[in-house]
Amino acid sequence: MVNTHNVRFEPVGIDIEVREDQTILRAAAEQGIMLPHGCKEGQCASCKSFLLEGDDIDLDKYSTFALPDFELDDGFTLLCRAHPFEDLTIELLNYDEEMIRSGLPIQTATAEVVSIEAVTHDMRHLIVRLVEPTELRFFPGQYVDFTVPGTEESRSFSMANTTSKENGQLEFIIRLYPGGVFSEYLDKQLTVGERVEIVGPFGVFTLRDNPKADLVFVGGGAGMAPILSLLRAMVEREVTRKATFYYGARGPKDLCFEKELRALEESLPGFKYVPALSEPTTAEDWSGETGLITDVLKAHESDLSGTDAYVCGPPPMVEAAIPVLTGLGVDPKRVFYDKFTTTGEPDNAG
Numbered sequence: 001m002v003n004t005h006n007v008r009f010e011p012v013g014i015d016i017e018v019r020e021d022q023t024i025l026r027a028a029a030e031q032g033i034m035l036p037h038g039c040k041e042g043q044c045a046s047c048k049s050f051l052l053e054g055d056d057i058d059l060d061k062y063s064t065f066a067l068p069d070f071e072l073d074d075g076f077t078l079l080c081r082a083h084p085f086e087d088l089t090i091e092l093l094n095y096d097e098e099m100i101r102s103g104l105p106i107q108t109a110t111a112e113v114v115s116i117e118a119v120t121h122d123m124r125h126l127i128v129r130l131v132e133p134t135e136l137r138f139f140p141g142q143y144v145d146f147t148v149p150g151t152e153e154s155r156s157f158s159m160a161n162t163t164s165k166e167n168g169q170l171e172f173i174i175r176l177y178p179g180g181v182f183s184e185y186l187d188k189q190l191t192v193g194e195r196v197e198i199v200g201p202f203g204v205f206t207l208r209d210n211p212k213a214d215l216v217f218v219g220g221g222a223g224m225a226p227i228l229s230l231l232r233a234m235v236e237r238e239v240t241r242k243a244t245f246y247y248g249a250r251g252p253k254d255l256c257f258e259k260e261l262r263a264l265e266e267s268l269p270g271f272k273y274v275p276a277l278s279e280p281t282t283a284e285d286w287s288g289e290t291g292l293i294t295d296v297l298k299a300h301e302s303d304l305s306g307t308d309a310y311v312c313g314p315p316p317m318v319e320a321a322i323p324v325l326t327g328l329g330v331d332p333k334r335v336f337y338d339k340f341t342t343t344g345e346p347d348n349a350g
């Protein structure tokens with residue numbers, strides 16, 4: 001029998017039971033407690049927390065970029081990697097009180113592929129229909145983990161739709177990486193009607209209730225998925241906050257969902273879509289913004305104080321956007337982001 005231990009989180013005063021064969025983050029997710037997290041794989045540091053009492057912990061493999069040795073020695077830990085072997089008290093850092101108690105317990109589900117469509121040369125729009133259970137509750141902006149068929153590997157993908165309640169469907173926008181474990185499967189093998197295993201929801205990239213604040217979204221690549229989900233949710237909820245979506249792509253062939261985003265400018269009062277290309281091929285094929293999305297953001301905005309910012313895409317883009325946003329006046333606590341970290345080999349075995 002596997003032993004369980006009590007883990008208490010401060011300053012929120014929440015207790016959970018964690019089995020030794022579970023990570024603390026996973027046990028919390030199963031109990032509907034949404035602790036701060038991103039990659040769940042020891043890469044992004046979003047779940048970094050501080051041990052107040054107890055230190056008998058085993059850490060799965062993680063990156064020393066996420067938890068350098070000196071921080072480990074000082075008592076920091078990664079909740080997505082930590083297995084407790086005694087009762088613990090943990091101080092949460094950067095937690096979001098609004099999110100923490102609003103978690104939806106994670107579910108494992110089987111789904112059937114409905115369609116796979118190319119939306120750009122290297123991005124696919126995947127729609128699956130839940131078979132068992134037939135509904136998976138999630139908040140717009142969250143993600144699920146797919147098991148790569150025939151392997152023990154899993155990959156995270158954010159929903160682009162807002163609910164599975166009406167038609168049991170989940171929608172994803174997935175970028176293909178050459179040689180990628182999931183990418184190759186999606187591109188070459190996955191077929192309509194095939195069944196896939198998913199687990200979720202995870203993630204804290206959800207729209208915070210702050211009706212007076214303007215919104216700025218910054219996205220790149222498949223970071224389109226959760227931002228589209230948030231924008232679609234704003235239409236459904238008739239949110240009228242001023243909102244601008246800065247989307248960075250390389251060339252015109254990398255843009256997708258343009259028609260829907262332009263239509264959103266009509267249906268969402270105060271919404272503006274600003275795509276920018278870093279590598280337009282000719283002046284004729286693009287009359288819009290050019291340059292890095294962070295430079296375009298700086299050129300368009302002079303004061304973002306009081307604004308809520310949502311950033312999603314490849315880690316370098318997210319890391320570049322955060323200081324630009326805070327430099328323009330966004331409160332660092334009001335920059336919400338999802339880094340699409342890779343699952344590659346971590347550089348440290350903890």
Ligand SMILES: Cc1cc2nc3c(=O)[nH]c(=O)nc-3n(C[C@H](O)[C@H](O)[C@H](O)COP(=O)(O)OP(=O)(O)OC[C@H]3O[C@@H](n4cnc5c(N)ncnc54)[C@H](O)[C@@H]3O)c2cc1C
Nearest residue numbers: 039156157158174175177180181182183222225340341342
């Ligand atoms: C919270 C979260 C949500 C995510 N949501 C989405 C989503 O909605 N859509 C989506 O497409 N992806 C998303 N991702 C990324 C996704 O989970 C995979 O990491 C990605 O699709 C690559 O998986 P793969 O198996 O194809 O490639 P891997 O086998 O993992 O990698 C193969 C090669 O591709 C390179 N590579 C992989 N990812 C990247 C990257 N981001 N940038 C540069 N090179 C890379 C790797 O370095 C490696 O050399 C998300 C990740 C996280 C953590």
Ligand code: FES
Nearest residue numbers: 038039040045080
């Ligand atoms: S969620 Fe733990 S390091 Fe990313």
